[in-house]
Amino acid sequence: MRSSNLRLFVIAGLLVTIGLALVVSGFASSSPDGLEKVAEDKGFLETAQDHLFADGPLADYAVSGVDNERLSTGLSGLIGVLITFGVGLGLFALLRTMRSGSGSNAGGAGPGDDAGPTRAP
């Protein structure tokens, strides 16, 4: 029973999260953030270099090809939430498996040939 409640909680939480990323993100302030503002005021903003993925399909929280700004931001947020949830869930599930594999990292990869049966001379 508790596990189905947990599932319900996670689904409800995801829906809230998707709502924030898809809708509320479009109303975010577009002013520079604290660090950017300090960099501007103190004169080191121009040392910033373009991001390697600055021309990527999701750069600056916009989906390239979607012209409506708010929709573009919202869709990029939805994609980001799904990727983050997927990566997080997968990673933590993996960590769980590592533990239930009871301990150290020597899974099934015996490199040395030390497990062979003792051979009669």
Place this chain on the structure above:
Amino acid sequence: MHIPDGFINAPTSLATGAVAVGGVGVSLRRAAQTLQERQAPLAGLVAAYIFAVQMINFPVAAGTSGHLLGGVLAAVLVGPWAGCICVAVVLVVQSLFADGGLTALGLNITNMAVVGVFGGWAIFKLLRRALPATNASVVAASGIAAGISVVLAATAFALEYAVGGNGGAPVGTVFAAMVGVHTLIGIGEGIITALTVGVILGVRPDLVYGAQDLQAPLTLRTKSEPAAGEVG
């Protein structure tokens, strides 16, 4: 708070990269040892929630905005080890969105996932010890620790700028400006963190890692309840 490429020189970025790898590495090991089964989906949800709320910049002063960092929120909900991993996952995923430089990933993970999470968690623990053992104390301690954690992360940036900053701005004024504006952003961080922790404490208090000491032993509840009003 996301540092782009270029603000901090390569040696300093590399050194913080080592700090980041160390912090996340220890967190992975400790989380693997301590994570309970139900915490895996919860930790995924916490990471996704932080990603979403980090998109929502709120105005703090004339022409300046800030957003949640989420370190204390993650630590209070799933514990500091899993919390550090959550924030690091968010920062890595944000690279796809060209947010925070790739060569600055070590800096950003150090400031937000290591300093923000463990510094904030330490303050949370101190406050919990000073305050009465109630849910209200957990909410208050979360909010205050979250606010201070933003200032800690801003201080970490100022230190990194002092060691290897480009552009030649005087370190003292960078430090003062960073702490000043991030004190304001920290207020927003504290409010969002306290609200979120408060809601989850109201709905599922057993899912709040930082309030586990306040919960009755779970085994008692499952026994005494017949499967009555249960709907799938």
